[in-house]
Amino acid sequence: MSADVVVVPTGTANAASVAAAFRRLEAEPKPAKNPDEVRDADYLVLPGVGAFGAAMGHIDRHGLRETLTDRIKEGRPTLAICLGMQLLGEKSDESPGVSGLGVVPEGVTRLPRDLTVPQLGWNLVAPGPLSRFVKPGWAYFANSYKLASVPDGWIGTQTEYGGDFVSAIERGDVLACQFHPELSGEWGADLLGRWLNGTGGRS
Amino acid sequence: MAAPRLIPCLDVRDGRVVKGVRFQDLRDAGDPVTQASMYQDQGADEIVILDVSATPEGRGNAVETTSSVRQVLSIPLTVGGGVRSVEDAFALLEAGADKVAVNTAAVQRPELIDELATRFGSQCTVLAVDAAARWSNRWEVVVNGGRTRTGRDVKRWIRFAAARGAGEILLTSWDRDGTRSGYDLDLIEAVTAAVGIPVIASGGADNAGHLEEALSSGATAVLIASILHDGVTTVGSLKKELIANGAEVRP
Numbered sequence: 001m002s003a004d005v006v007v008v009p010t011g012t013a014n015a016a017s018v019a020a021a022f023r024r025l026e027a028e029p030k031p032a033k034n035p036d037e038v039r040d041a042d043y044l045v046l047p048g049v050g051a052f053g054a055a056m057g058h059i060d061r062h063g064l065r066e067t068l069t070d071r072i073k074e075g076r077p078t079l080a081i082c083l084g085m086q087l088l089g090e091k092s093d094e095s096p097g098v099s100g101l102g103v104v105p106e107g108v109t110r111l112p113r114d115l116t117v118p119q120l121g122w123n124l125v126a127p128g129p130l131s132r133f134v135k136p137g138w139a140y141f142a143n144s145y146k147l148a149s150v151p152d153g154w155i156g157t158q159t160e161y162g163g164d165f166v167s168a169i170e171r172g173d174v175l176a177c178q179f180h181p182e183l184s185g186e187w188g189a190d191l192l193g194r195w196l197n198g199t200g201g202r203s
Numbered sequence: 204m205a206a207p208r209l210i211p212c213l214d215v216r217d218g219r220v221v222k223g224v225r226f227q228d229l230r231d232a233g234d235p236v237t238q239a240s241m242y243q244d245q246g247a248d249e250i251v252i253l254d255v256s257a258t259p260e261g262r263g264n265a266v267e268t269t270s271s272v273r274q275v276l277s278i279p280l281t282v283g284g285g286v287r288s289v290e291d292a293f294a295l296l297e298a299g300a301d302k303v304a305v306n307t308a309a310v311q312r313p314e315l316i317d318e319l320a321t322r323f324g325s326q327c328t329v330l331a332v333d334a335a336a337r338w339s340n341r342w343e344v345v346v347n348g349g350r351t352r353t354g355r356d357v358k359r360w361i362r363f364a365a366a367r368g369a370g371e372i373l374l375t376s377w378d379r380d381g382t383r384s385g386y387d388l389d390l391i392e393a394v395t396a397a398v399g400i401p402v403i404a405s406g407g408a409d410n411a412g413h414l415e416e417a418l419s420s421g422a423t424a425v426l427i428a429s430i431l432h433d434g435v436t437t438v439g440s441l442k443k444e445l446i447a448n449g450a451e452v453r454p
Contacts, residue, residue, distance in 0.1 A: 016273055116423055
């Protein structure tokens with residue numbers, strides 16, 4: 001299989017790890033050069049490391065807000081990672097006043113103050129009975145913020161860090177993970193493989 | 204809760220893994236890609252690569268090493284050594300590092316921490332600190348492989364760096380590094396009480412008991428080098444022992 005995986009440049013790091021993970025699955029990841037490529041991609045990855053405000057600024061400067069929103073609303077194959085998942089929300093405590101994509105009617109809140117933050121490390125992911133892509137297992141997290149709750153119409157997974165938080169959501173061929181599948185060893189590689197093979201591709 | 208992490212550390216000089224005692228007497232310990240891949244297979248939770256090349260030409264290999272290791276590595280990779288600017292960090296991140304560690308350059312110019320945290324986020328910004336015991340429950344920051352004293356108090360420096368945006372501390376006891384005599388637990392306790400960000404304990408591991416001590420003292424991760432490179436044990440054996448003793452590590 002040689003799928004075209006287009007990666008949205010959000011002006012932040014982790015693109016190399018994402019690209020390497022897909023190459024190990026024999027896909028051909030490439031950075032999006034314009035909004036058309038984001039719209040037309042068979043598979044789209046919205047990675048993200050860094051701050052909510054900076055990433056949304058980057059998305060707006062490149063005119064990607066509507067393209068991304070439409071694609072996710074239509075349930076076309078899109079993978080949002082870490083901050084990428086948070087960008088689906090309406091707003092974030094991290095960057096007050098900045099509007100997220102708002103495809104899920106949720107805010108993004110900080111992990112509890114009394115914990116070690118950022119959460120850096122491996123934690124258990126517990127999918128619900130309807131989860132299509134995510135299976136139970138250990139995933140690698142690097143986050144200080146999280147989606148407040150599972151939005152209506154989405155299937156969520158839970159992870160415990162000073163109380164349960166939403167570690168992934170999926171709907172149609174859209175998968176958004178608070179963890180980093182590209183850094184989650186074989187479990188993560190299997191998840192990426194299920195998303196690549198189990199989604200509609202050129203839908 | 205997130206599981207405590209076991210992190211093999213590869214000191215790399217001119218593209219080869221080396222290991223010494225107290226940063227001295229470096230000897231060859233293998234190829235970084237082979238080593239990183241082996242430790243990943245053993246169950247390592249992360250890999251740290253510290254470039255200890257003495258020359259700029261040697262350090263130039265760090266980007267290449269990072270890129271080669273990334274191709275085989277599906278777990279997080281932190282790279283440090285000789286990072287002096289946002290550009291240096293960016294080159295390593297582009298090559299496939301997930302986090303970048305700064306040490307000497309941050310001591311000389313603390314704004315570097317702010318710059319990295321602003322540009323790449325705190326979760327990308329690791330502050331490596333080499334701590335030398337000075338007097339009762341006091342440690343001094345040393346740089347240049349322990350050769351240079353800075354006069355800075357370790358706890359104050361780390362608090363200051365966390366406030367500037369460092370997202371994780373790689374805390375090496377200069378006194379214990381490579382000695383296999385156990386981590387400096389007083390140091391770990393003092394630092395983890397002072398900041399709320401993750402602390403990786405480094406320097407002195409010989410056995411699973413030492414790892415447990417460091418984790419009980421507040422570290423969220425432990426760095427391991429000598430005992431792995433010397434073939435004394437494996438990440439898998441250490442984890443098995445930790446699990447048998449009731450620790451919740453990733454199997």
